[in-house]
Amino acid sequence: MQVKEAIHARRAIKHFDADHKLTDAEEKELLETTIQAPTSFNIQHWRFVILRDSDLRTKIRKEYGNDQAQMTDASLLVLFTADMKAWQKSPERYWVNAPQEVADLLVGWMGPFHEGREWLQRDEAQRSIGMAMQTLMLAAQGMGYQSCPMIGFDIEAVAKLVNLPDDHVMGPMVAIGKGTKDAWPKPGQLALDEVVIENGFGG
Known part of the structure; x- marks a missing residue:
């Protein structure tokens, strides 16, 4: 599938085949592709919590997730979190394959960019x-x-369930699997002339 095709085809699917399982190879491929996403200074803040335990997923769905079926029925449920202090934690490892002068430059910039902000x-x-x-x-x-x-879940409660570290931030979840029911028709995108601003907003 071409990238543009995937972008236009992607929809938020609510109904998944609860019996379908991803293979280990498929899950690894998905996650290895995901970590190609860009990050500032290549810090790679993300920490992906794979919610695999069926009892945990049921608890989140029933008690904290507004009974969203995809929380239990999807083949893979990923809670996105990120380490806000990753820039402090052995930052040289983010540039281990770069030329030394480039690594030294970027690692040196990380502290002043983030410190106190x-x-x-x-x-x-x-x-x-x-x-x-x-x-x-x-x-x-x-x-x-x-x-x-x-994002329709109790963020604070789920953070406690997964023992989220104090220096991490919670993000949304993403359910992945075999959809069993099509999404509603696309509701419509705003016209480009409403969302594209040339050079700046009018005074």
């Missing part, structure tokens, strides 16, 4: 989550699977 650290973590989520969903589409991004 907690709002930026959080924003960067969430931006990284967003790009990785879209990469995962398009990769799944290209492999013949469907997906559903979800």
